[in-house]
Amino acid sequence: MDKETIKRELHTIFGDCEGNIIAAETAVCPEMAGLQMFEEPIVGFGAADDTLFVRYKEEGVIGPWHMTPCQWLPEAVTVISLFFPFTEKVRKDNRKSCDGPAPAWLHGRIEGQEYIAAYMKELSLWFTAQGVKNCVPAADDRFQKVMSGKGMAAYPDLDEHIFGSNWSERHAAYVCGLGTFGLSKGIITRKGMAGRFGSIIIDAALEPDERPYKGIYDYCTKCGACVRRCPVDAISLDKGKDHNICGEWLNKTREIYAPRYGCGLCQTKVPCEERIPEKRQV
Ligand code: SF4
Ligand code: SF4
Known part of the structure; x- marks a missing residue:
C-alpha cells in the first residue's frame, strides 16, 4: 500500500460514488436540481501516534x-x-446571503x-478488500457528539460551553497537514475553508505529510471578515467564536x-473561503 495507490482510489471513488449531484426530486427549488456540491477532495496523511492526538485529550484543548x-x-x-471543497456554485450562492443559508449551502x-458518509463507506470497503484494517470514526457506533455540554454518555456534567465530538475532523486535518484553524474555528486549507471533512484510520504504514505550519492559527490573518459576516455576532476578534451563540442560531435555522x-x-x-489568505501563503 502506498500513497499514490490510495490517491488513485480516492479519485476513482469521487467519480463513482453517487450523491454529489442533487436530484430533481430532492432539490429545495428547481434551480438546485443538478447541483454538484463538492469538488474532488484534497488529502493529508498523519501518524496515528502523533503526540498531538494525546494533547487533544487535555482540558481546554478538546x-x-x-x-x-x-x-x-x-x-x-x-x-x-480528506477535505471536500464546496463547488463555486455552492460558495457563490452563500456569498450572496447575509441573514441565512442559501439553498445550495x-x-x-x-x-x-x-x-461524504457514502464516500467514506466506499473507501472503507476498498481498504478492507486490500486487507487493510480501518475505522471511520464518524461512522462508528462509538461516535458521540456533545452540544452545550450534553450528549457524551461517560461525561454527563460537562460545561455548557462545550461543543464537539469524540473525534474531531478538523483537529485530524490539522495533524495531517491540511491546514490551520481560523478565527471562526474552521480549518483553512489550500482550497479554503468552505467545505466538509472526512477521515479514516488504517493499519498500513505511510509516511506522514509534513505540516507546513507551526501554530494553530498560522493561516488566519485575523482580518475580521468572518466577524462581520456572522448574522448573530458569534465571532469576535478578541474572544474568537462563541459556540453557544452559533449553536442557537443553527437551531433556529x-x-x-x-x-x-x-x-x-x-x-x-x-478571504479564506477558497484559499489561504494572501500574505500567509506558504
Ligand atoms: S475571515 Fe479572516 S479572520 Fe476570519 S478565519 Fe478567515 S482569515 Fe481568519
Ligand atoms: S459563527 Fe455560526 S452563526 Fe456565525 S456565521 Fe459562522 S456558522 Fe453562522
Missing part, C-alpha cells in the same frame, strides 16, 4: 473524551484526512454530509429550513 486513533482502531498506524450541509439547517456565512465572502 478534552479527555476525545479518542486517539488507537482507541478507535488498536492497530492504527496512519490517519487519512443547505444542500451542501445535509445531502453533502450524506454524500432548523426551524426555518426544516428538514435542513446550516449557516456557513463565516466561510463565504471571506
